[in-house]
Amino acid sequence: MILILSSDDDVHAHHVMQHIAQRGHSATLLNLADFPKDAHLIFEAGQPSSRRLMQYRGQTIDLSKVSSVWWRRPQPYGMNPDVTDPVLDHFAIREVDEAIQGLWLTLDADWINVPGRDQDASRKAWQLDVARAVGLTMPRTLITTDPDAARAFVAKEGVDRTIYKPFQGSEDAWRETRLLKAEELDKIDAVKYAPVIFQEYIEATCDLRVTVVGDQIFAAAIDSQKAAYRVDFRMDMNVTITPTTLAPETVAGIRKLMKALDLTYGAIDFRRRPNGEEVFLEINPAGQWLFVEDQTGQSISKAVADCLIDRARTDNIPRLTHPLLNTIPGPQPAPAVRSDQTVAAR
Known part of the structure; x- marks a missing residue:
């Protein structure tokens, strides 16, 4: 079973779900904005057959059958408005987060991306330090x-x-x-x-949006220097975007960056200097890509769908080692969820 954690109006999620359907599979979108106000969790612990259920919009999602999860853009929890005391509301939010974050750790599933890794990689100070360490040029x-x-x-x-x-x-x-x-x-x-x-400030001939899905790298050149605002192309999306080829050292650096950050998906921004040097700016573990796909024809949505399908197991054989534990270096046990590792966009 494929689970997508995002919002109802996420067009990227719906594009990917269409590609999943075209391959004869299905995916369930879970919007955490409904929980706990309009959804219920039933989680039994203590034995392998214990129930992990989410009662959600008239359906029951059996989370024990989830084998592939896309941590797309989870929404803030939808807390019950009946709780009006700020102290109790804060307590309830913490309790909800503890339960949900613990639940994710129990799923025998592959993630794009593992929640904790995704949130760590979004930290600007950390990603810049890692980019420098793997040899990418940066400002x-x-x-x-x-x-x-x-x-x-x-x-x-x-x-x-x-x-x-x-x-x-x-x-x-x-x-x-x-x-x-x-x-x-x-x-x-x-x-x-x-x-x-x-x-x-990096003088540039163009901006680059590099979308990485597993082993695939989709590089696109954004003609940002002809835009109304050359510093940040997002201020004027009426720009030409074309497929491009990256320098071999940039490709090597990207692969090292993704491995070091332990990410499967990432949208990376670079600037290309007049001398051709490609300068790393930042990586967004849940960045947009449809604006690139629409102009370039690059099959990014399909690549994400394929990645989710390929990671979804059709058997019910449990893994010998939990996939989240595999990402933790060394012999130490899985760390407790930090208080700042809350749902994205809170």
Whole structure:
């Protein structure tokens, strides 16, 4: 059984489900925004045949039969509005998260991506450090809450030669990557309120979106320098996107990066300098790809569907070693779920 954890309006999930259906398989989409308000969990422990059920929208999902899971974009839990006391509401959220995160660890399934690895890989500081370690070229970067350190970095890079950006955006507080202007220097003390990412500005002939699905690498060139806003192509999606070929050293670095981060899927952004050098910017373990697929014809949706199907077992033979335990280096047991490893987008 294939399980997809995402939202009802996720067009990427629905595209993949169509490809799964075309291959004669089926997938179930589970929206955690329904839980626990409009869904119920039944989890029995203590023996292999114990029930792991989710009663959801008039159906019962037998989670013990799940063998392939896509951790696409899980939504925040839908808490019951009857709980109005903030203290009790916080307690309930923690209890829900503990139960659900523990449940995922019990599934005898392959994940795209393993939840903890997915969330770790989305951390900008970590992914930048790993990218450097595997040999990818990357911009000079400063993450700081110190105004003096920020001013020193800008002085070295130069005004109009420094970009700044947030760690992550949300629908109600989304911020694009911006080029620092001279008139913004008097606002730099604001970094003391929350850390900011500063980087050298990379002159480019184009941006690159590299989508990795298992062993497949789909590289596309985005003609961002002809867009209305050349710093961040997301501000003007009326751009030409074409398939491209990456330098061998970039491909090698990408494979090392995916292995080091323990990811099956990732959407990676690069910039290609005028001299051809490809500079790593960031990786999104749940990044979008349809805007690339629509223009390039690259079969990314099919690749994701194939990967989920190939990982879904039709037998009921349990694995000798739990797949999540296989990802933990060394002899130590599986670590407890950290308090910050909550559902994505919370």
